[in-house]
Amino acid sequence: MTRALARRRATFLRGHRAERLALMFLLLKGYRPLARRYAAAGGEIDLVVVRGDTIVFVEVKARGTMDDALSAITATKRRRFSRAARAWLARHPWAAAKTWRADAVFLAPRRWPRHIPAAFELEIG
Numbered sequence: 001m002t003r004a005l006a007r008r009r010a011t012f013l014r015g016h017r018a019e020r021l022a023l024m025f026l027l028l029k030g031y032r033p034l035a036r037r038y039a040a041a042g043g044e045i046d047l048v049v050v051r052g053d054t055i056v057f058v059e060v061k062a063r064g065t066m067d068d069a070l071s072a073i074t075a076t077k078r079r080r081f082s083r084a085a086r087a088w089l090a091r092h093p094w095a096a097a098k099t100w101r102a103d104a105v106f107l108a109p110r111r112w113p114r115h116i117p118a119a120f121e122l123e124i125g
Helices: 003-028 066-071 075-091 093-097
Strands: 032-040 043-051 054-062 099-107 114-120
Touching: 003 032, 003 043, 003 054, 003 099, 032 075, 043 075, 054 075, 075 093, 075 099
Parallel strands: 054 099
Antiparallel strands: 032 043, 043 054, 099 114
16 A cells, blocks of 8 residues: 555544544534535535534534644635535425534544534525
């Protein structure tokens, strides 16, 4: 296995672990999962969860520090994320009656996960 391939695989596995931890954290806060790793329209949503009448599209970022995690959600990422959210909503018409938002869960070594409700605005319209 080449070094680049090994690094890509390690990053992929780290992302899966981070998403599992984020989901467990959100479950403890009363959210229920609807989808994991939803990919459509050129974008991906790490988690789609619901609590009450609110559907939450979640971006999970695992970085060495919380500051690095915060800066990892770029404008391009937000646009792709919003496209995927629009696609998810189009496939789930029952969700039109709900409230939606985009949250983020940041993970860093030796830190509690940090959940940021409404971390950025969805470009749905």
